[in-house]
Amino acid sequence: MDPYSAEGELINIHTHFYQSQYQEVIDFDTSSFSSENALPARVLQLRARLALGQAEDVLADVQGEAVPDLEAVGALAEYIRGETDSALKTIEKLAASAADNVTVQVIGGTVLQAAGRSEEALALLSQHQGSLDAVALIVQIHLQQNRTDLALKEVTAARRWAQDSLLVNLAEAWVGARVGGEKYQQAFYVYEELAQGSSTFSVQSLIAQAVCEIHLGRLEEAQSALEQAVQKDPTNAEGIANLLVLNSISGNSTEEHLESLKKLNPNHQLVLDLEEKSSLFDKAAAKYSAKA
Numbered sequence: 001m002d003p004y005s006a007e008g009e010l011i012n013i014h015t016h017f018y019q020s021q022y023q024e025v026i027d028f029d030t031s032s033f034s035s036e037n038a039l040p041a042r043v044l045q046l047r048a049r050l051a052l053g054q055a056e057d058v059l060a061d062v063q064g065e066a067v068p069d070l071e072a073v074g075a076l077a078e079y080i081r082g083e084t085d086s087a088l089k090t091i092e093k094l095a096a097s098a099a100d101n102v103t104v105q106v107i108g109g110t111v112l113q114a115a116g117r118s119e120e121a122l123a124l125l126s127q128h129q130g131s132l133d134a135v136a137l138i139v140q141i142h143l144q145q146n147r148t149d150l151a152l153k154e155v156t157a158a159r160r161w162a163q164d165s166l167l168v169n170l171a172e173a174w175v176g177a178r179v180g181g182e183k184y185q186q187a188f189y190v191y192e193e194l195a196q197g198s199s200t201f202s203v204q205s206l207i208a209q210a211v212c213e214i215h216l217g218r219l220e221e222a223q224s225a226l227e228q229a230v231q232k233d234p235t236n237a238e239g240i241a242n243l244l245v246l247n248s249i250s251g252n253s254t255e256e257h258l259e260s261l262k263k264l265n266p267n268h269q270l271v272l273d274l275e276e277k278s279s280l281f282d283k284a285a286a287k288y289s290a291k292a
Contacts, residue, residue: 009037013044015166018136019194020204022048039069043103046073055080068094069103079111087111095124113141132158132167139171142220143178151175177212188212195225196248207242222246237265240246244270 010033016024025048030041050073058155061079062070071123072094076134079087091108099106107124112121118141125141128134142151148176155171162168173190191212194205197242223246229239244257 009033010044013041017044017048018167018170019100019200020051020202021200022051040103041065043073046070047076047107048078050080068101069097072101072104072107076107076111079114084115088115095120099124099127100129101133102128105131106137109134109137109141113137118145130161132165132286133164135162136167138173139174141160143174147184148175148178150201151178166281177215180215184212184215188216203229203236203239206232207236207239210246211242214242214249219246219250223250235264237261237268240264241268241270 013025013028014026016022026045028045030038030045033041038096046058046061046123055077059074059081062074063075065071071090072126075087075090076259078084078090088111091104091111094101094104095108105128109125111120112118112124121141122138125134125138135154139151139154142148142154151171152175155168155175158165158168158171169190173187180243188209191205191209194200194202195209206225206229207212210222210229213219213222213225225242225245226239226246229236230243233239240257240261244254244261247257258271258274261268264270
């Protein structure tokens with residue numbers, strides 16, 4: 001039986017992970033899991049700890065492990081800590097020796113994509129055998145490549161065999177948010193259902209709901225959702241980044257949120273983009289400076 005199916009042992013912990021309920025994943029009681037599912041469950045818990053910023057502890061936890069799954073987790077922890085060369089070296093070794101391992105595929109694909117090596121990431125992920133985790137990452141990579149057509153093709157194919165899986169619904173929402181139009185509303189429904197349910201709520205789902213509302217022109221509702229998200233997690237960079245964007249759209253000051261974002265994550269993509277545009281503007285303006 002597929003351990004990730006509705007009747008499988010891993011369905012609940014796996015669902016918590018993709019709902020961004022990372023603390024629930026960490027606290028999940030796995031003592032009754034079969035021996036074959038103990039490792040996948042541990043990997044999910046380690047990845048949840050990474051998502052909560054515990055890279056150093058995770059690295060110490062998997063130090064010396066020779067299992068490909070745990071070596072891959074260690075490489076991701078290294079990458080998060082800025083040890084890029086070491087992380088990539090480990091992933092390259094695993095891609096050559098354990099490319100059929102789904103954890104190596106997904107985590108290796110994550111590291112390679114983060115390093116800007118999209119084609120290598122896709123080549124590794126393409127070796128999956130019916131893994132929705134791999135499909136979800138492939139969709140995200142195609143969206144980052146601005147290949148919405150390929151992302152949509154991947155989701156459509158997965159829908160045929162995975163039907164109403166949470167990951168397929170999420171992937172469809174990601175694509176819908178990129179396609180726009182009436183797809184914004186469909187994506188909103190997916191995130192709203194997650195964000196409003198007591199057992200499915202996460203700050204990330206609430207932020208995603210707010211992003212859809214911004215696209216739908218419902219700025220007051222988006223403001224309320226983002227303020228709620230930041231109140232629940234004041235260190236969430238994505239919540240603050242989207243509040244910054246919303247304030248800019250609304251014509252309000254963005255200075256406070258920009259400073260907060262720089263403190264939380266000075267390398268956030270929005271911060272880097274704004275700094276780049278500011279530099280380009282200054283260079284262009286200098287050409288037209290008044291001469292005495």
